[in-house]
């Protein structure tokens with residue numbers, strides 16, 4: 547069932563649809579026959595595998611949620627015996643139990659294959675050296691990228707997260723042409739390189755593969771500018787496979803979802819109904835080939851839109867927009883709905899501002915209180931109060947947001963994250 551990456555990503559959509567339909571039927575049957583959770587859920591919805599003959603029937607099926615993973619901890623969602631597994635990962639459980647995910651040998655092979663498609667889309671080949679700055683271990687990021695790059699034949703430098711000065715020295719000495727990491731860490735790496743006396747833009751990195759955190763276009767531009775590289779986004783989540791669900795090509799117009807493996811829908815997070823084509827909503831994914839852990843209609847919590855027209859690169863597979871926010875990240879401040887990424891976009895419009903900020907929310911009596919702290923750019927030598935006023939005006943005009951406090955702080959004043967995901971929002975309400 548392996549496909550050559552180059553061909554399958556350019557399949558005519560009618561052929562792709564046939565493949566999706568037959569794989570969906572197999573997946574639903576596999577889940578129904580081997581996972582009691584799905585057997586019960588489908589029974590409760592009055593659906594049998596025979597009722598699902600094409601992706602148009604998906605809406606008959608109930609959603610799977612992250613709570614379902616937690617309720618079925620550790621391995622009750624697995625569709626194979628433990629002997630059939632060759633790998634187990636877990637998502638970071640910031641609250642409660644982690645989500646445990648498992649892979650058969652075929653699952654690992656497909657994971658490598660989708661990673662290779664992403665590398666190809668990013669313009670990488672066997673002559674590239676990839677420095678992997680994602681954390682190894684239970685987190686899927688490190689080993690996902692590592693195995694994919696190895697399968698493709700790139701040289702991998704498995705540094706993992708942290709040790710930033712060492713990362714910079716290795717990048718420079720081993721001449722890695724590509725690096726994979728979170729967007730906030732890419733900026734921190736550039737900063738550290740500058741402190742060490744390097745010109746970050748002169749480092750050998752030509753391609754930055756970033757992901758695992760939301761990243762706005764102005765943030766991407768900062769990364770490209772500072773590292774003198776092309777930055778492309780990657781998307782994935784452990785519950786579906788890990789990294790490798792979707793990857794951006796050099797056209798930089800959204801991430802191609804590898805649709806022959808993962809079927810995407812976009813729904814209204816409130817009603818659960820599908821939204822119209824090109825409209826924003828919550829991404830829902832169904833695995834089409836997974837053996838150990840088939841997942842039907844998983845609510846990712848990630849807000850995005852899908853573009854179905856053929857990309858400039860010639861690939862026919864749908865593109866998803868950079869994730870604008872997670873349904874559980876939505877901030878409601880005095881009745882105004884806003885995603886942290888929207889605040890980021892506004893803040894980074896200003897040249898005098900560095901791409902580092904934090905949002906503090908608290909409550910005074912019954913009133914929300916919003917404090918925004920923004921770092922000044924190293925080169926800023928203008929009028930602080932004028933910058934402050936323009937920022938406040940812009941936040942008010944674009945987002946109807948009026949912070950109770952806006953602090954402009956010195957470069958480097960906001961704490962950096964070396965390992966794991968950056969935290970920018972502190973909600974103490």
Ligand SMILES: [Zn+2]
Pocket residue numbers: 795796797802857858859860861
């Ligand atoms: Zn493309």
